[in-house]
Amino acid sequence: MSKRLFVCMLVAVMSIGILLMPVNAQVKFTDVPVTHWAYEYISKLVADGIIKGLTPTTYGPERNLTRAEYATLISGAKKLTIIKPATPTFADVPPTHWAYGFVEAAVKSGYLKGYPDKSFKPNNPITRAEMAAVAVKARGIEKEAEGVKDLIALANDEEAVPAWAKGIITVAYRPLYQFLNYRTGRMVAANALANRAEAALIIFRLRYPPKMGGTLTIDIHQEPATLFGMLDSMSAMYQVLGSIYDTTIPSDWRGEMWPQMDKVRPTLENGKWVVYPSGKEPEITLVTGKKAKPTMKIDYELRPNLKWADGKLVTNKDVVFGTILYLIKDMPVASTDPYDKLLRIELVGDYKISTYWRKNTYWPQFGLPLYPKHWFETNVFKRTVDIPVTTDFDLFIDSDGSYLAEKSVIGNKALFDYLNGQGNAIQTSAYNDAPMNIGPYKFSKWVRGSHIELVPDPNYFMGRGLFDKVIYRFLETEGALVGIISKTLDMSLIGFSDDHAKVLRERPVKGVKVVSMPSVYWEHWTINYDDPKKLPDDPKPGTPYNHPLFKYIALRKALSYAIDRKAVSNLVFYGGREPCGGYALFSTAAKNAEVIKDATLYDPVKAEKTLADAGFKKTGGIWHTPEGVKVDFTVTTTVRADRRTQLEVIKEQLAKVGIIMRFEQVSGAILFGTLTPSRQFDIAHFAWGQNTIVEPGGYTLYHSSAIPSKANGWQGQNYSGWRNAEADKLAEIFNEDLNAKNRNDAYFKHQVFWNRDVPELPLLWWSAHTALQENLKGYDVGIDVGTHTWNIMYWYRE
């Protein structure tokens, strides 16, 4: 046999071998990357042979689904025997049709129906509601769907759900079924055409329904000081409250908001939020006789028939009560925006309230707080506290904008006087140790120093949480690592350190995964525009900057280009922290990608060129300003050890381009209590955090009126002294405009100015790591924004 023939035969045999190889279960679709929300469902169903791609390498997740396709999927999911009767039931699905057997089987089982004209319309698309309806039948829960009184889908388009699908959509979102996802904007999109990714989810849920039972053990690193939400802000507390304390209008890490306990989210578009045109504000007379003009009115409505964990009805009086708690005198709680802007709350029936506001503010978009009034009546006051139909808020606001409780009157004077004296009783009550709320789980017990135990709440309006018990433990970072490795813990939520995350990433443990994410805190430099010794008395846009070094924007920019953020992260934080290029979180619509790219750019050559172009001179290897001042400055920061190491690294990086940087560390009390409020620094290194993911905020950080100065009584946090008229205008929009889109546009444009003038030089986002067992399903967080357990009702163990 000639050599050539042998080679040809060999090639032929090998090719046949390749052709004959079974379709690899690990097939990767180019249009369903690992990060796709439906990746897990699609790949599992493909491996099971229930679902196929459009081609060997594409799945078409966004493509609409036809009725014939869905019939095929349902048959596969329910393992129906394919039926091929001699005479077809439908004229348009003849025995030659590719889905003939599947359609007949699905129809015979009653999951799908034909049309009265004896047709099936196999190529017609199917809506999300129709798809859910079939799944409800296939799961055998029609009775449960029929029993639904009020539609609850926790979505922004509930009113668009057709009446026939009310029960179906409601059960589709219950923890036990989880048939549907949400479309962008937290929409049910009941009438929208279903796509193939969504079909994969529903088929997956039918085949692998969420399991009920078991114990979920979560480490939260620290023991909460209290479970009385308004009294503390400890992250560990929020993790526990996430499972037992629903709010009226929550938001998630994607920046989406939806009505949870409320029925509708008030917006300008739906008319539930009305802003009175200037000059057309109605006049109202408060109970104290004072006349006031509200600038806006917002109507909230609770879902009817919600029950507290003790079975009592949730009413609008609980909301008024919860709001008043934030305003009484001897509660050690800040009376923040928006509560200090209230004028009046009117009860309408048992579930609705109309609220009137003294000043425009976007904070009411997050709803009002609520606490079980009856619990406090029984356990604290030992009497009833009656909430009148109209509760007026005659709030005394100081000249500097501060709310003063002792000079204010809320509701009828007797009620407020009484509550004002109860602050101590309320804050020391048993509500700290054994709160009674509303959520998928309810409080069961707290063994001090060891754990907090929760049990499912059978009264919960979405259906009870799926675990029989949830245990929160307080193990430190070493214990968390060991607990995860030894499978004693299902997850470690917060306090899992950068180095431990690195250990688990580099030496993976079977069945354990690590989710690393940025937090809402960002490490940065605030760079003073003015000489601390010669601060302008009344800085306004146009007042010249006078810092001998940092009045040059080129130097600010050069510093930014000369800092290698990635290297700082690698050397100080085990590579765990992401470079930060702006104040807007990257999941929000407010972020400006181009700005972020430039603000995180590391280019020492460009840094030096920027200086040279601005007339800086390099003598003796060190840059000097055009006036000949040496670029040599001091960064002031707090005593945290990691700040010291960060600055050591940055110091080296700046030295390489001919910039001398020194640093000093002072206590936080001095930095934030004395130095920054009086602008006594060249550069201050610290972190800003965001209250919410939805709004970056920043008016008091960037508007020229918020520059602490003699003229404004040292108010505001614009410590750098930035005064840019155009940026001011944008800050006014994002502070005052009540249209979310306008605010986002303003943030977007504002970042361009911010990046050009560099009032702040962003360094790194803080990071957070969650380690969890892979068989725990449902955890969904991409930014460390407080409550990781926001969707814990959907969590289950596979």
Add this chain to the structure above:
Amino acid sequence: MKNFLIRRILTLIPLLLLISFIIFGIISLMGDPFEQLRTNPRISPGDILRIQKLWGFDKPWYMRYFFWLRSMIIGEWGLSLTTPGKNALQVVSFKLPVSIQYGTASLILELLIALPLGIYSALRKYSLGDNIATGLVFFGLSMPTFFFGVVMLMTFSAALGWFPPGGFMTPGIETEPFLTQLVDRIRHLFLPVVVLALVSAGGVLRYVRTSFLEVINQDYIRTARAKGLSEKVVIYKHALRNAMIPVVTLLALSLPALIGGATITETVFSIPGIGRLLYQAIMGHDYMVVMAVLMMFAILVVLGNLLADILYAVVDPRVSYE
């Protein structure tokens, strides 16, 4: 003896007052705990003043000292700043039981290791056994707990799975019968107790050995031996008692360690003890809790001193307080 005790106890009162005043002054240098409020743009300055006033922070620190003293005397020890609705006494009492169990167990194990090994080392000076014991001592003395603890945890909990990952009890065990709970508690405290005892036994062992060596070369020991007393009697009756004098002082002074001398071990093993509490209270500017813990330490130190003085009289017949 009675007069001595009364005198000593009476002098403790002004001493403790002075200590408390100095500690309060020093921790007042930490600044106020309202930093976080000031960095939150949603909170107005006037509101911060109101909250400061609620906590008494509108007054100078020496005035606040007297408020604190009053609440200490009426038994509240002041409202905790970081644990809403709880006073310092309650906060401390959450942590105290576990701390005492842990501290006592460690101390006992420490003595069980140090005393016999120390005596053995002294009697068999420079023998193989002495060298091994001395080696162990230096191992313990030079081993930082944060490292040794983690090694133990990774080996016996993570790799072998013999022990829990930390904490002081298995969640849910609280409803089981006492015996099950006891076994569970021992399983939880075993590693941290061993770590702490091994690390601190070294020092005590060296003390015992040195003091024993000193005593054993005394004339009266030779006399006792010359009298023909059995070695047992010589060692346990004549030598041991005399050798114990410096050891007793050492032990009495380590009294505060009983409730929380081991912040790092507590942290590694997630034991909710006083050491960790103190650290967290300092980080959270929780004056009342910091004061409560430091005062407890101060009281234990002075009581330890008193106890040492009394024990001198017990072990050393030459000492008497008249």
